[in-house]
Amino acid sequence: MRKKLIAANWKMYKTPDETRAFFRDFFPLVVGHERDEIVVCPPYIDLAAALEAARGSNISIGAQNVHWKPEGAFTGEISANMLLSLGITHVIVGHSERRQYFGETDDTVNLRLKAALESGLIPICCVGEVLEEREAGLTDDVLRRQCVRAFHAISSKKAAKLVVAYEPVWAIGTGKTATPELAAEAHAVIRRAAAEIFGEPFASQLRILYGGSVKPENASALMAQEEIDGALVGGASLEAKSFAAIVKY
Numbered sequence: 001m002r003k004k005l006i007a008a009n010w011k012m013y014k015t016p017d018e019t020r021a022f023f024r025d026f027f028p029l030v031v032g033h034e035r036d037e038i039v040v041c042p043p044y045i046d047l048a049a050a051l052e053a054a055r056g057s058n059i060s061i062g063a064q065n066v067h068w069k070p071e072g073a074f075t076g077e078i079s080a081n082m083l084l085s086l087g088i089t090h091v092i093v094g095h096s097e098r099r100q101y102f103g104e105t106d107d108t109v110n111l112r113l114k115a116a117l118e119s120g121l122i123p124i125c126c127v128g129e130v131l132e133e134r135e136a137g138l139t140d141d142v143l144r145r146q147c148v149r150a151f152h153a154i155s156s157k158k159a160a161k162l163v164v165a166y167e168p169v170w171a172i173g174t175g176k177t178a179t180p181e182l183a184a185e186a187h188a189v190i191r192r193a194a195a196e197i198f199g200e201p202f203a204s205q206l207r208i209l210y211g212g213s214v215k216p217e218n219a220s221a222l223m224a225q226e227e228i229d230g231a232l233v234g235g236a237s238l239e240a241k242s243f244a245a246i247v248k249y
């Protein structure tokens with residue numbers, strides 16, 4: 001049995017004060033919730049406030065990216081050591097917005113993923129096709145390629161903590177959700193790729209989250225799929241009530 005993981009990606013939303021206010025509202029709604037793991041990934045400037053607010057609770061805090069070098073002249077970047085020194089446990093890697101708007105490639109995703117795993121952070125590695133690729137029947141190839149390149153030169157031992165998020169780009173922030181069946185098919189493609197790369201035992205343990213317009217209304221149907229091991233939630237994670245409703249699908 002793979003324990004489901006429900007993660008919030010706040011993108012570029014909320015100040016530290018807004019972060020504290022979110023947790024004040026969110027805690028009472030999920031207190032004692034142990035069925036699923038809960039992770040919240042705020043912007044860098046909110047991490048300290050989020051960690052302080054979540055201390056001793058059932059909620060882990062993650063960052064939205066990590067650089068592959070321990071330190072250096074890389075303006076605007078943050079290293080794994082820096083995140084660990086704060087108490088961060090998780091990190092999103094390869095989000096499609098990073099790939100689309102900030103020049104992230106399969107190769108930089110691989111470097112970031114390696115650095116996260118080496119350091120002991122739990123990476124949530126995002127893969128997913130754009131609409132044109134789906135319409136051209138290329139979804140399986142794209143997912144396979146993204147996995148092969150992202151996992152390049154990583155051993156199954158090193159990858160032990162890896163989490164993957166299937167995020168069809170056409171479903172992110174658009175209100176269009178993949179049907180549970182369609183998401184499950186894509187998850188199976190990712191799991192097969194993971195089996196080829198890391199071996200069957202690893203793949204059967206690997207958690208693959210679905211992301212793309214997950215809302216309280218569609219969460220339970222998605223989470224009912226055996227292939228779907230949780231959710232990565234953008235828009236609907238910004239409001240305590242709606243994120244709690246998804247956590248409790």
Ligand code: PEP
Nearest residue numbers: 172173211212213234235
């Ligand atoms: C995301 O940012 O990872 C995401 C899935 O966003 P949304 O839930 O808003 O589609």
